[in-house]
Amino acid sequence: MDKEQGRETIQEHTHSTTEVKYTRERANTYIEQHRHEVDPTYRLGYHLMPQVGWMNDPNGFIYFNGAYHLFYQFYPYAPVWGPMHWGHAVSADLVTWEHQPVALAPDHTYDIDGCFSGSAIIKNGKLALMYTGHVVTGPDKDHDYYQTQNIAESDNGIDFVKSAHNPVIPLDLIPAHTSKKDFRDPKVFERNGMYYCVLGSNDAAGNGLILLYRSTDLQQWNFVNVMAQSDGTLGDNWECPDLFAMGDKDILIMSPQRMPAQGDNYRNLHSTVYMMGTLDEEQGVLDYEHYYPLDCGFDFYAPQTTEDAQGRRIMIAWMETWETEIPTQNAHKWAGAMTLPRELIRKGGRLTFQPLPELKQYRIDGMEHKDIRLVDGEHDLGISGDRYELHAVFEAEQAQQFGLKLRTGENEETIISYDVAQSRLCFDRERAGKGPGGERAVEVELRDGKLELQIFVDASSVEIFIQQGEQVMTGRIYPSPNSIGIKAFSSGVSTLTELRKWDLRV
Numbered sequence: 001m002d003k004e005q006g007r008e009t010i011q012e013h014t015h016s017t018t019e020v021k022y023t024r025e026r027a028n029t030y031i032e033q034h035r036h037e038v039d040p041t042y043r044l045g046y047h048l049m050p051q052v053g054w055m056n057d058p059n060g061f062i063y064f065n066g067a068y069h070l071f072y073q074f075y076p077y078a079p080v081w082g083p084m085h086w087g088h089a090v091s092a093d094l095v096t097w098e099h100q101p102v103a104l105a106p107d108h109t110y111d112i113d114g115c116f117s118g119s120a121i122i123k124n125g126k127l128a129l130m131y132t133g134h135v136v137t138g139p140d141k142d143h144d145y146y147q148t149q150n151i152a153e154s155d156n157g158i159d160f161v162k163s164a165h166n167p168v169i170p171l172d173l174i175p176a177h178t179s180k181k182d183f184r185d186p187k188v189f190e191r192n193g194m195y196y197c198v199l200g201s202n203d204a205a206g207n208g209l210i211l212l213y214r215s216t217d218l219q220q221w222n223f224v225n226v227m228a229q230s231d232g233t234l235g236d237n238w239e240c241p242d243l244f245a246m247g248d249k250d251i252l253i254m255s256p257q258r259m260p261a262q263g264d265n266y267r268n269l270h271s272t273v274y275m276m277g278t279l280d281e282e283q284g285v286l287d288y289e290h291y292y293p294l295d296c297g298f299d300f301y302a303p304q305t306t307e308d309a310q311g312r313r314i315m316i317a318w319m320e321t322w323e324t325e326i327p328t329q330n331a332h333k334w335a336g337a338m339t340l341p342r343e344l345i346r347k348g349g350r351l352t353f354q355p356l357p358e359l360k361q362y363r364i365d366g367m368e369h370k371d372i373r374l375v376d377g378e379h380d381l382g383i384s385g386d387r388y389e390l391h392a393v394f395e396a397e398q399a400q401q402f403g404l405k406l407r408t409g410e411n412e413e414t415i416i417s418y419d420v421a422q423s424r425l426c427f428d429r430e431r432a433g434k435g436p437g438g439e440r441a442v443e444v445e446l447r448d449g450k451l452e453l454q455i456f457v458d459a460s461s462v463e464i465f466i467q468q469g470e471q472v473m474t475g476r477i478y479p480s481p482n483s484i485g486i487k488a489f490s491s492g493v494s495t496l497t498e499l500r501k502w503d504l505r506v
Contacts, residue, residue, distance in 0.1 A: 027076045027085055027102040039332040042460035042478055045387040046362060046506045047319065048072075048089055048097045048338040054079050055336030057185075057240060057302035058316050059086060060103075060120035063309055064127050064157050068094055070316065071103055071129070072338070073117060079328060079335040084114035086131070088158075093358040094314070094341045096506050103152075103160050104131065110148055110167050111135070117185040117240055117302065118149075121195070121218075127157045128218060130197065132184040133167060146171060147183045149199070151218055165219045169197070173223050178211065179204045185240045187304070188218070191281065198227060198241040200254065208238030208256050212284040225284030228252060228275065234291070235259035235271070240302040243279065243286075246313060246346040250279040252286055253294060253315075255302050264424070264441040265293050268321055272303055276349055292350065296442035297427055297464070297473035300339060313344040314356070319461060319474060327434040327478045328460075339474055340456060340463055352469040355454065363389065363502035371497055374402060374490035383501055384484040390455040391500040392488075396420050396446055399494035406457060407432065409483025414462060417489075418444070418451050425451075425466060425473075433479035442471050450497070458504070 035051040049055060053076040060071035067090050074087030086104035089097040104115040111133030118131030129152045138144030148167030152160040174183055178201055185200045195215040202208050209229035215221045230238070235256030242253045253274045259266050266273075272295060277288030294303055295317070303317035319339045320326065326335045343354045367383065386407065394402055396418075403417035415428040425444045430437040444451065444466055454465040464473040488496050 021107055022083055022085065022105045023107050024085075024102045024105045027105055030076050031102075034333070038334045039328070041481065042328050042332065043334075044337055044458045044461060046095055046359070046504050047340065047458055047461060050074060050076070050087060050334055050336060051099055052076060052334055054081055054334075055087065055338075056081065056318050056320065057117045058304045058318060058338055059117050059131070060129050061304045061306040061314075061316060062120040062122070062127070063306060064120070064122060067092055068306075068308070069120065069127070069157060070097070070338070071120070074102070076102070079326075079333055084116055084134070086115055086129070090157075093361075094356055095358050095362060100158055103129065103158075104162075106134075108133070108162060108166070109135075110150060113145070116147065119187040119304065121188045121190065123153075123218060127154045128152070129154075129160060130186045130188045130218070132186065134184075143181075145181055147181065149186050149197070149221075163219065168219050169199075169213060169221045173213070173221065175211065175223055175226070177203055178209070178226070179237075182237055183211075187240075187242045189243065196243075196281075197221065198243050198252075200237070200239040200241050202237040203229065206236045207232065208235050210238055210241045210252065210254060210286075214284075227279070227284055228286045228288070230256070233260065233262070234273070239270075240304065242303070242305050244305060244307070244313060246344070249276050249346070250286060251276055251344075251346075251351070252288070253303055253305070264443065265296065267440055268298065270301060270322055272300060272317070274351060276351075290349070295472050295474050297440050298429070298436075298438065298475035299461075300474045305344065314341050315344055315353075316341045319476060324436045326476075337461065342472070345469070353465065353472045354469045355456065355463075355465060359389065359504065362504045362506050364505055366500065366502045369496070369499040371495060372488065372499065374399070374488055374494045374496060376491060376493075377489065378405070379488045379490075381486050381488055381499065383486050385457070385486070385501070385503055386481070386484050387458050387505070388456075388501055388503045390453075390457070390486070391498070392453045392455070392496060393498040394418070394451045395495045395497050396449050396451070397492075397494050399490045399492035401492070402490040402494040403488070404453070404455075405485075405487040405489060406455070406462065407477060407479040407483045408485035408487055409480060412479045412483040414477050414479070416453065416455070416464060420446075425471075427462070427464060427473045427475060429475055429477050432477035433483065435476065435478040440473060440475070442466070442473065444471060456504075
């Protein structure tokens with residue numbers, strides 16, 4: 001992806017292409033020599049993060065040869081956005097990850113300024129990556145560039161060779177009335193014996209759109225159509241599209257940039273949405289009626305999905321937000337992490353989001369309380385932690401407001417509160433520690449007067465699954481290490497009918 005943020009801050013790390021050539025070997029050597037220098041203060045326990053340097057979008061998420069592979073946008077040399085490489089990690093269970101050698105480096109003329117986001121597909125037993133090559137063409141790096149689509153293949157899923165046919169989708173396949181610069185983030189898939197690719201772009205007039213391409217061999221591609229486009233409410237550029245079928249419907253997920261807020265939704269600078277409809281493969285048009293947020297919190301961008309051997313549709317996203325302060329960029333030597341992988345389950349015309357059961361094997365020190373009466377004020381629950389799973393069920397009764405306070409300590413707390421009259425759940429990190437504050441909210445209806453929350457806290461992250469995954473809210477927090485308290489509160493009378501907690505250790 002092309003990002004304005006960070007370009008000024010990486011000037012000292014970026015040189016003209018005649019002075020330096022990034023290679024996988026150089027990157028791997030640097031990682032080995034410097035990965036032990038990261039500050040562990042805010043390092044996560046059960047989420048994927050870079051060994052050193054900068055991480056953003058998940059790329060090439062796929063199940064291949066008995067393991068989950070996840071690639072990601074990566075700049076190893078500093079905790080800032082720089083000339084993009086593809087980092088790589090492998091997992092047996094989507095919880096613990098083993099870092100692999102860097103898969104791609106910007107070392108060819110067609111990708112010399114970055115191997116931007118893309119995807120993976122299995123072809124004839126080989127793992128193929130499809131990615132965007134970014135080339136800067138003038139002195140203004142924010143505006144002088146072009147982007148093409150490229151292929152790299154591997155027999156073993158570790159060592160990749162770029163195709164001699166690159167770029168496989170060159171500039172002359174960009175359709176008229178479409179941006180000649182913003183042309184990126186290919187997600188490739190197979191359907192009815194054909195390969196398809198969706199690409200993010202815009203109409204060069206302030207509206208994001210998705211382009212659809214078709215191929216028989218991943219090497220020769222034809223433009224099919226503008227598959228979907230903004231109606232004026234969905235931002236000026238669309239990034240990181242993903243298209244997949246669930247039953248008799250097609251789901252498009254993508255990341256609109258600079259999308260105007262709609263009530264409590266889409267309050268971040270850049271957002272994520274999904275649409276459910278039907279793709280006319282011949283015409284190349286997705287017919288859909290509505291769109292919905294994928295996450296209602298602070299830090300969730302560029303999600304990508306895969307289908308695993310169990311037939312589950314699993315989604316993972318970058319657990320960060322562009323153009324906001326990231327405390328670990330300051331002397332910690334790393335920045336960026338991935339969300340917990342989430343299973344997508346379709347219920348009618350909506351998706352629900354579930355944490356994976358694989359996490360259960362990492363539970364330790366479980367405890368349970370029932371029927372804790374809450375009357376006007378705070379209630380210290382006698383439990384604490386900084387890496388845990390919490391399951392809470394509240395009965396609203398006569399309360400006006402109730403909820404939880406996490407990572408509490410001296411002048412620090414992260415608040416999850418429910419307003420009964422407004423049917424509104426709020427995630428407040430104004431006093432959560434270092435980094436950006438603010439609050440995000442989402443409309444949530446009680447079920448038989450009850451609110452059910454499943455919360456995952458991991459040192460510097462909070463993920464809240466609401467009413468069995470009807471909504472999710474994700475955010476990064478940076479409290480002091482000794483802020484580990486957990487409290488409940490109520491305005492009026494409510495009952496915490498069920499409270500279960502497990503520490504999570506990997």
